[in-house]
Amino acid sequence: MPKLIDHEHRREEIAEAVWRVILREGVGAVSVRTVAAEANLAVGSVRHVFPSKKELLEFSMALVHARARERVVRHTGLHDPRELAEAILHELLPLDSTRRAEMELEVAIIAETPAHPGLRAIQEEAHRGVRAACHGVLRHLLDRGRVHPDADLDAETLRLHALLDGLALHALTSEGAPEAVAERTTGVLRAHLDSLRPPA
Amino acid sequence: MPKLIDHEHRREEIAEAVWRVILREGVGAVSVRTVAAEANLAVGSVRHVFPSKKELLEFSMALVHARARERVVRHTGLHDPRELAEAILHELLPLDSTRRAEMELEVAIIAETPAHPGLRAIQEEAHRGVRAACHGVLRHLLDRGRVHPDADLDAETLRLHALLDGLALHALTSEGAPEAVAERTTGVLRAHLDSLRPPA
DNA sequence: ATCACAGTAGCACAGTCGTGCTAACATGGA
DNA sequence: TCCATGTTAGCACGACTGTGCTACTGTGAT
Numbered sequence A, B: 001m002p003k004l005i006d007h008e009h010r011r012e013e014i015a016e017a018v019w020r021v022i023l024r025e026g027v028g029a030v031s032v033r034t035v036a037a038e039a040n041l042a043v044g045s046v047r048h049v050f051p052s053k054k055e056l057l058e059f060s061m062a063l064v065h066a067r068a069r070e071r072v073v074r075h076t077g078l079h080d081p082r083e084l085a086e087a088i089l090h091e092l093l094p095l096d097s098t099r100r101a102e103m104e105l106e107v108a109i110i111a112e113t114p115a116h117p118g119l120r121a122i123q124e125e126a127h128r129g130v131r132a133a134c135h136g137v138l139r140h141l142l143d144r145g146r147v148h149p150d151a152d153l154d155a156e157t158l159r160l161h162a163l164l165d166g167l168a169l170h171a172l173t174s175e176g177a178p179e180a181v182a183e184r185t186t187g188v189l190r191a192h193l194d195s196l197r198p199p200a
Numbered sequence C: 001a002t003c004a005c006a007g008t009a010g011c012a013c014a015g016t017c018g019t020g021c022t023a024a025c026a027t028g029g030a
Numbered sequence D: 001t002c003c004a005t006g007t008t009a010g011c012a013c014g015a016c017t018g019t020g021c022t023a024c025t026g027t028g029a030t
Helices: A007-025 A032-038 A043-049 A053-073 A081-091 A097-112 A118-143 A153-173 A178-195 B007-025 B032-038 B043-049 B053-073 B081-091 B097-112 B118-143 B153-173 B178-195
Strands: none
Touching: A007 A032, A007 A043, A007 A053, A007 A097, A032 A043, A032 A053, A053 A081, A053 A097, A053 A118, A081 A118, A081 A178, A097 A118, A097 A153, A097 B097, A097 B153, A118 A153, A118 B153, A153 A178, A153 B097, A153 B118, A153 B153, A153 B178, A178 B153, B007 B032, B007 B043, B007 B053, B007 B097, B032 B043, B032 B053, B053 B081, B053 B097, B053 B118, B081 B118, B081 B178, B097 B118, B097 B153, B118 B153, B153 B178
């Protein structure tokens, strides 16, 4: 038997190279050659693991969502419902460079769907995941009396989800120091959750 | 004097060809050649008006915003504050094919900024415009007693703006019949404006 | 020591890209 | 009628693209 390579690990290394290229030069700069150079591999090696560009791109984008999902579930043990809510929702906002990169990649995915229809399903699955997270957070808050009992849970889920993604988009495109942007973003989210509380 | 061409008109025709290419095949498919073909012009004619691809792309994207702005200001005469608010905000949501196309182009602009830094300023100007529209709408509602007088106008502006763009993003990516999506989107917005009203 | 074969390296092909450039064309003022 | 010139048309260049393909390398089980 010849030398064996951990395929999954290699695929993730290459996907991360794809990410770096997109963040630095945009999706348009992603090519088998640029990615191979970024990963310090020969083109042949990349194509050995990803036979076509389509698979390269789809795997890289799906991995973005997988990583985010991992981070979110890591918070599910928190007890205080408000703490849990903010921890989970903050994972889905571009508050540091890692999460910011994820959001930039998310936009790139959406923008690329006309050219790569295979990305649509990947994007939709992530969309449903975030929606479910919003629903879960609100349900938890409602059950613990932190949300007005007359609230329409489904409607509030739509509103929170839209607010969350809108804040994410704005944090991505707005100018200013990262800390100031993060502070403003979390402030809006905090105020929104406050506005859902039952009267004291 | 030889044949004269209305340059401004020609530029808009070409920009609309750029839009069609982006919507059908993605930003990556925009090239001097594909755009010339889409506009039924020779490459030379396109390059006569837009000497480089950079200018072609930047003008096309700026025109997206100009068109949207035109539509928004057309509503400024409305009397009822709530009617005015919804009319303006609806112009900024992808509720029909025209506005949907605009939102797709908006995402393409954001995704292209790493590759074309000149688009950043264009995007930021549009961002400030929408923010100002949200502020104006809320100020108007507040002055007419349709918003709780204790409300923090600046904070509510940030929240409404994020909600609006989040709803726009979701209307863009969500599956389902366009009418159903539009109904759900406007419903969330209506509920949000209701939640800002002073107690009866 | 041998050798099957996973992994690496890279050439070749046909196609597209942006841009510099020249040449033809057509038209309105003289 | 004639010509200056705005407009159109398109060739040429070097660079880049995705993919098919072959040749080489190194390793670990036999």
